[in-house]
Amino acid sequence: xxxxxxxxxxxxxxxxxxxxxxxxxxxxxxxxxxxxxxxxxxxxxxxxxxxxxxxxxxxxxxxxxxxxxxxxxxxxxxxxxxxxxxxxxxxxxxxxxxxxxxxxxxxxxxxxxxxxxxxxxxxxxxxxxxxxxxxxxxxxxxxxxxxxxxxxxxxxxxxxxxxxxxxxxxxxxxxxxxxxxxxxxxxxxxxxxxxxxxxxxxxxxxxxxxxxxxxxxxxxxxxxxxxxxxxxxxxxxxxxxxxxxxxxxxxxxxxxxxxxxxxxxxxxxxxxxxxxxxxxxxxxxxxxxxxxxxxxxxxxxxxxxxxxxxxxxxxxxxxxxxxxxxxxxxxxxxxxxxxxxxxxxxxxxxxxxxxxxxxxxxxxxxxxxxxxxxxxxxxxxxxxxxxxxxxxxxxxxxxxxxxxxxxxxxxxxxxxxxxxxxxxxxxxxxxxxxxxxxxxxxxxxxxxxxxxxxxxxxxxxxxxxxxxxxxxxxxxxxxxxxxxx
Amino acid sequence: xxxxxxxxxxxxxxxxxxxxxxxxxxxxxxxxxxxxxxxxxxxxxxxxxxxxxxxxxxxxxxxxxxxxxxxxxxxxxxxxxxxxxxxxxxxxxx
Numbered sequence: 001x002x003x004x005x006x007x008x009x010x011x012x013x014x015x016x017x018x019x020x021x022x023x024x025x026x027x028x029x030x031x032x033x034x035x036x037x038x039x040x041x042x043x044x045x046x047x048x049x050x051x052x053x054x055x056x057x058x059x060x061x062x063x064x065x066x067x068x069x070x071x072x073x074x075x076x077x078x079x080x081x082x083x084x085x086x087x088x089x090x091x092x093x094x095x096x097x098x099x100x101x102x103x104x105x106x107x108x109x110x111x112x113x114x115x116x117x118x119x120x121x122x123x124x125x126x127x128x129x130x131x132x133x134x135x136x137x138x139x140x141x142x143x144x145x146x147x148x149x150x151x152x153x154x155x156x157x158x159x160x161x162x163x164x165x166x167x168x169x170x171x172x173x174x175x176x177x178x179x180x181x182x183x184x185x186x187x188x189x190x191x192x193x194x195x196x197x198x199x200x201x202x203x204x205x206x207x208x209x210x211x212x213x214x215x216x217x218x219x220x221x222x223x224x225x226x227x228x229x230x231x232x233x234x235x236x237x238x239x240x241x242x243x244x245x246x247x248x249x250x251x252x253x254x255x256x257x258x259x260x261x262x263x264x265x266x267x268x269x270x271x272x273x274x275x276x277x278x279x280x281x282x283x284x285x286x287x288x289x290x291x292x293x294x295x296x297x298x299x300x301x302x303x304x305x306x307x308x309x310x311x312x313x314x315x316x317x318x319x320x321x322x323x324x325x326x327x328x329x330x331x332x333x334x335x336x337x338x339x340x341x342x343x344x345x346x347x348x349x350x351x352x353x354x355x356x357x358x359x360x361x362x363x364x365x366x367x368x369x370x371x372x373x374x375x376x377x378x379x380x381x382x383x384x385x386x387x388x389x390x391x392x393x394x395x396x397x398x399x400x401x402x403x404x405x406x407x408x409x410x411x412x413x414x415x416x417x418x419x420x421x422x423x424x425x426x427x428x429x430x431x432x433x434x435x436x437x438x439x440x441x442x443x444x445x446x447x448x449x450x451x452x453x454x455x456x457x458x459x460x461x462x463x464x465x466x467x468x469x470x471x472x473x474x475x476x477x478x479x480x481x482x483x484x485x
Numbered sequence: 486x487x488x489x490x491x492x493x494x495x496x497x498x499x500x501x502x503x504x505x506x507x508x509x510x511x512x513x514x515x516x517x518x519x520x521x522x523x524x525x526x527x528x529x530x531x532x533x534x535x536x537x538x539x540x541x542x543x544x545x546x547x548x549x550x551x552x553x554x555x556x557x558x559x560x561x562x563x564x565x566x567x568x569x570x571x572x573x574x575x576x577x578x579x
Contacts, residue, residue: 101556101560195541238541303528310523324501328564328566352512356515358502362500363520375536377526378537379535382534418522459541
């Protein structure tokens with residue numbers, strides 16, 4: 001197998017035994033990027049020189065017998081995470097020339113482990129989107145079928161893993177932005193429990209929902225990545241001070257004793273029959289492996305999208321107020337009056353979807369509408385969370401599809417934002433309740449596009465999720481590896 | 486109409502965003518559709534439900550107020566669209 005399509009754990013052995021060097025590996029990845037990137041468009045920025053320097057340092061550490069689990073492994077990072085000295089745009093024109101003076105905590109942790117950072121991946125502007133079509137730097141293409149979207153908002157991260165342009169990646173998930181592109185691109189994605197991973201250095205979209213997590217080739221790689229980034233960080237006041245377990249230790253392919261809930265509302269109208277069939281196959285597989293399957297209900301699921309689009313946009317309208325053309329980011333220098341400078345800088349710097357969401361959020365928080373919109377949505381959020389608590393009193397995990405359909409064609413939903421919002425219905429409630437969720441490839445559509453199965457767990461139940469996902473992965477076997485590249 | 490073009494312009498002013506007439510014309514029906522959709526929340530009786538603003542039951546995170554190293558001034562200014570080496574420069578306010 002070519003180096004660029006290997007897993008972290010396979011490469012770990014090769015690197016540790018000295019059969020390959022990190023420089024050779026990094027060069028192989030850079031060559032792959034050179035070969036396919038013009039067709040995929042997974043990256044906004046590739047930092048060739050820094051990657052090779054980091055690889056040399058990793059090789060030196062390996063020779064000294066040092067380095068962590070990711071030492072020498074080339075990764076990509078969603079362009080929403082601050083990387084010291086490396087341009088970070090959030091997919092927006094407003095940050096076209098922003099060079100962070102510090103690393104996000106997760107980036108700091110990856111570097112401490114010896115990882116090599118190849119570059120920054122494409123994303124929907126400020127993580128607002130479900131197809132990665134709202135990016136100021138172009139639309140990445142699905143490596144399985146270049147006419148289709150990658151999903152979003154971590155579309156570039158998912159595409160870079162699927163296309164062999166990195167070994168694994170970090171994304172962020174506010175309403176499904178790791179799990180849905182992972183599903184559409186046939187890779188594993190984890191959205192950890194809110195507070196499990198520090199958000200310090202993540203350019204905020206909706207702070208009460210955002211969480212950083214890995215996208216990887218298999219469950220073991222995802223667990224290795226999660227091990228590297230988890231843990232308490234005093235610089236993020238919402239980070240939870242609770243020891244992080246060893247996630248790779250949870251990878252036992254056994255599910256006996258597990259009760260898995262099948263939420264009936266996730267199999268309703270609008271679910272593509274091929275998606276349903278692939279997910280049903282996963283259900284059968286887990287049942288045969290000894291898990292007890294029970295039907296459960298999350299009755300308020302259908303209100304998730306409406307609650308989300310009020311809460312997330314309200315938080316975004318506040319978070320994005322910092323882009324005012326003063327301390328960083330784009331300024332319209334033709335304006336000589338302060339308020340007009342703010343307004344023109346923001347109007348020229350932000351894309352259409354971002355402006356739309358800031359306006360919805362400002363409206364939802366504005367005098368006279370606050371109770372009807374934001375407060376009402378926050379109450380529905382509490383009810384959705386209560387539904388989960390009820391379900392988890394009866395089961396350990398919830399199994400469902402990740403997205404109602406495989407990836408759609410580029411451009412198909414461009415003029416109808418609401419229809420794209422509705423495609424997030426199966427992932428959004430996880431964030432409202434702050435729960436962990438995982439997306440695992442479980443089949444291919446007749447059109448050759450990947451389908452994912454989702455496992456959701458209670459707060460801090462990542463180990464159970466990983467264990468069941470690992471068992472499922474072993475049982476299902478490879479779902480296909482023939483991308484369009 | 487849930488939201489009129491005049492209201493959109495008012496909200497955009499509050500959000501410090503300037504919109505052209507063409508932009509308002511384009512987003513008005515979109516915002517209208519989204520706001521009509523979220524009316525759906527009205528179907529639920531939320532009487533007696535406390536609003537939820539945080540995913541986990543966590544308390545304020547306090548720390549000692551100690552002086553620690555922070556970003557050097559030149560690094561803090563490095564990304565500014567305009568600065569004079571000491572401070573951010575903005576259009577005259579008074």
